[in-house]
Amino acid sequence: MRYTLTREEKLKSRKLIGRLFEEGSSLSEFPLRMIYLQTDYTSDYPTQVAFSVSKKRFGNAVDRNKIKRLLRECYRKNKYILYDKLNDKYIIMFTFIDEKHYKYVELEEKMIQLLDKFLKKEKKE
RNA sequence: UAAGUAGUUCACCUUAUCGCUUCGUAUUUGCGGAGAGGAAAGUCCGGACACCAUAGAGUAUCGUAGUGGGUAAUACCCAUCCGGUGCAAACCGAGGACAAGUGCAACAGAAAGUAUGUACAGUUAGGCUGUAGUGAAACCAGGUAAACUCUACGAGGUGCAAUGCUACGUAUAUUGGAGCUUGAGGGCUACUCGUCCAAUUCCAAGGGGUAAGCAGCUAAAAUAAUGCAGUAAUGCAUUGUUCAGAUAAAUGAUAAGGCUUCUUAGGAAGUACAGAAUCCGGCUUAUGAACUGCUUUUUUU
RNA sequence: UGGCCCAUGGUGUAAUGGUAACACUCCGGUUUUUGGUACCGUCAUUCAAGGUUCGAGUCCUUGUGGGCCAA
Numbered sequence: 452m453r454y455t456l457t458r459e460e461k462l463k464s465r466k467l468i469g470r471l472f473e474e475g476s477s478l479s480e481f482p483l484r485m486i487y488l489q490t491d492y493t494s495d496y497p498t499q500v501a502f503s504v505s506k507k508r509f510g511n512a513v514d515r516n517k518i519k520r521l522l523r524e525c526y527r528k529n530k531y532i533l534y535d536k537l538n539d540k541y542i543i544m545f546t547f548i549d550e551k552h553y554k555y556v557e558l559e560e561k562m563i564q565l566l567d568k569f570l571k572k573e574k575k576e
Numbered sequence: 577u578a579a580g581u582a583g584u585u586c587a588c589c590u591u592a593u594c595g596c597u598u599c600g601u602a603u604u605u606g607c608g609g610a611g612a613g614g615a616a617a618g619u620c621c622g623g624a625c626a627c628c629a630u631a632g633a634g635u636a637u638c639g640u641a642g643u644g645g646g647u648a649a650u651a652c653c654c655a656u657c658c659g660g661u662g663c664a665a666a667c668c669g670a671g672g673a674c675a676a677g678u679g680c681a682a683c684a685g686a687a688a689g690u691a692u693g694u695a696c697a698g699u700u701a702g703g704c705u706g707u708a709g710u711g712a713a714a715c716c717a718g719g720u721a722a723a724c725u726c727u728a729c730g731a732g733g734u735g736c737a738a739u740g741c742u743a744c745g746u747a748u749a750u751u752g753g754a755g756c757u758u759g760a761g762g763g764c765u766a767c768u769c770g771u772c773c774a775a776u777u778c779c780a781a782g783g784g785g786u787a788a789g790c791a792g793c794u795a796a797a798a799u800a801a802u803g804c805a806g807u808a809a810u811g812c813a814u815u816g817u818u819c820a821g822a823u824a825a826a827u828g829a830u831a832a833g834g835c836u837u838c839u840u841a842g843g844a845a846g847u848a849c850a851g852a853a854u855c856c857g858g859c860u861u862a863u864g865a866a867c868u869g870c871u872u873u874u875u876u877u
Numbered sequence: 878u879g880g881c882c883c884a885u886g887g888u889g890u891a892a893u894g895g896u897a898a899c900a901c902u903c904c905g906g907u908u909u910u911u912g913g914u915a916c917c918g919u920c921a922u923u924c925a926a927g928g929u930u931c932g933a934g935u936c937c938u939u940g941u942g943g944g945c946c947a948a
Binding site: 458461502511515517523528 | 597830850851
């Protein structure tokens, strides 16, 4: 398993994102929150993801970019958790819901917890 | 030494691993190159570029305003005169015209415009002259134009979500109105003119679909050094440099070392303001550190 | 990204360059045995900082916050 995150794995379609917010379900592990939906799309990868930080919580573009980059890095390092276990295709949007800055190590820990939580829930169903 | 004032420079660095965007080359995921700012910001001005008719005329509207120069252009820059602020260095100024016309002037004051009253003084008198008092303004051809206006100069409009092309998809549903060469309507601010286009068409209501890709898209009014012209802004010549191009939107993470700062050796932090979105020139605002010139005051010699 | 607007008591609106007005609300008082009604009073650095002016809510400039339009 290579630790990459290519263009194909990013959620870009405006239509899919619209559907995600209308029909998707959510799960949170403070300060992270994920919205996910099982659906079909053209790419071969098992998930497509996007990252979002609210403009209300971080007014500066510099801070928003910084957090989005950290989140992307966390996901990139730990996406094998999902890729090994998932059978269906999912689209996921991660949002950041705190007003403080976090370090990379802290965020990575939270990300792993959140992904585990997600897997448990989906397997039960 | 303190305070002030004008300006200049920098914006942690190196290596390794993993990853992102993009270009080149190879081809099967390799190899190599490039990858945020002085303000990328605000959008306050000016252009380039594109379309709108060939981009036209007049009026309206808006902007600018000492003088001279620079520039693609400007509300910018340079020089200088005048006025103002400051002890000074220095800084600020929409700084043309009220001797064309119109309007306005609270309170105070005799009077704020059809100007010229009162008291006192000078003079023999008539009258004339001066002073006082109110006020921002009454030194009379009065004050006021960031009041209307006039003068000079400038501005056609819309903006890369411009514009051109490809692909996918739908509904020529329906209703109302206008018109078919004696002209509906359109040609992107308002009116008038002029001119061009114009018929399975145009307008309104209401509804449906799409929202994917390519071009535009980054090498230029670019920048550095030297020489010449010029007080300067700047221009010209020669030589060198190649410097982001994404689109739910690339610049990140980890480790080691150096450097700096903080701290009780351990250790912690890498700082301020802040993230390209068609591209340039300015202005304005936000902001850390270091250095230099000048002014004033105090102390010492 | 580009373009265009707005800001006055707690709320909604006024105001030729010359004392910031009106309605409702809140609070205090008077009237009433008490409450309501009625009457009286209080509540403003006119978004911020500069400029023009004798004098700016008003005119000009810059900023702050909010809103609208354009596939």
